[in-house]
């Protein structure tokens with residue numbers, strides 16, 4: 001095999017393992033099992049305020065997957081700490097694996113915004 005072909009083959013292998021793309025179906029299952037949909041809705045369009053809290057649930061539908069994954073990783077690392085007392089986003093995101101986050105991000109980003 002040509003050296004350059006080998007190189008391209010190797011480079012694409014490395015990129016695909018380093019940035020494993022989110023899986024829509026797994027993301028949907030995770031969004032249900034982790035109860036993300038209880039607050040964000042099945043399609044991530046839910047924006048209802050909770051109880052006496054002032055802040056409403058942010059829109060997830062149609063946001064770029066990279067943005068959703070970044071915010072979840074920020075919650076996970078507690079770089080972003082939610083000020084909504086009952087959502088505990090940091091705790092929830094902290095329990096997700098890096099791949100879970102990619103999958104969930106792929107699912108919500110593919111949803112139509114309405």
Ligand code: HEC
Nearest residue numbers: 034035036039057058068071082083084086087089092104
């Ligand atoms: C109890 C309600 C509740 C549940 C359950 C919940 N969230 Fe949230 N989520 C919120 C609220 C409220 C915020 C805004 C928090 C803040 O910034 O103070 C938020 C913020 C977010 C954000 C940031 C969006 C943005 O544009 O700023 C993402 C992404 C997110 N949630 C995804 C998830 C995922 C994935 C799950 C399941 C693992 C989940 N949420 C479970 C209520 C919830």
